Amino acid sequence: MIICKVGDEEKAECGMCEAFRMVSYQLRDVPFDDGSGIVKNIIAGVCKTCGNVAVIPFQSVPAIKKQLQVQRKAVESRVPAHMIDLLNLASAELGATPDFVPLLLKYYIHQLASDPEAAVRLVTLLTSELATGLANKRLSLKGREIGNDIEKLKGLSQIDNTTELLKGVVLMIHNDLLVEPDAQRIALLKSFVATVA
Ligand SMILES: [Zn+2]
Incomplete structure (x- = not known):
């Protein structure tokens, strides 16, 4: 697995721009797709053109899962x-x-x-x-x-x-x-x- 560090950059597909763009890995609060919550402070690839989160690296998955559990727990x-x-x-x-x-x-x-x-x-x-x-x-x-x-x-x-x-x-x-x-x-x-x- 390639581990992304804050500040790393690469080309990736941005869903908002609908094009390949340069993304920069930064700490971001990322909302769940269904808008039901937010994952705080994870490394995410931010499109340098539109500023939206274009990529969530695999390394952030455990952090997301943990957050989901916290949010679902009574x-x-x-x-x-x-x-x-x-x-x-x-x-x-x-x-x-x-x-x-x-x-x-x-x-x-x-x-x-x-x-x-x-x-x-x-x-x-x-x-x-x-x-x-x-x-x-x-x-x-x-x-x-x-x-x-x-x-x-x-x-x-x-x-x-x-x-x-x-x-x-x-x-x-x-x-x-x-x-x-x-x-x-x-x-x-x-x-x-x-x-x-
Ligand atoms: Zn974009």
Whole structure:
């Protein structure tokens, strides 16, 4: 196998230019073909004419596979039982059944992962009395993006522990939907429920 180094150049077919072009090997974030995710920081052949990734060298395959696994793996955690109750109540508030809970959590995690201002509030929520209790109920979230979203949110919120992070998100949902109802968000989530239910 020929190993490409960053900075190496060669001629290769570029799908975007539909021609043979000079490509330069560089570190790039490469999206999956189906747009469902992204492989971060792999060596890829970048077309020097159009700037698009033209070639993924074979050596990057293990890194891609690893990333795919990370993205497909469910996020498993254990939280205090009353947290599951809070999520069920929040779901009911939206006119949904407990089946909606994983989607509700994923929606929040995804939103928070791109909202630094809201993400830092998670730490404060964890000081609540409701954040305590024996972690005895399983919480499982599946999906390709959930792993990435959680990593992003850990960075933004400065909460490294997945369980603590999820507890913070549960308490934010509790707050937005039940304690200080955020009418706008509730309306949005209700339409979301109507769409997926
Ligand atoms: Zn090109």
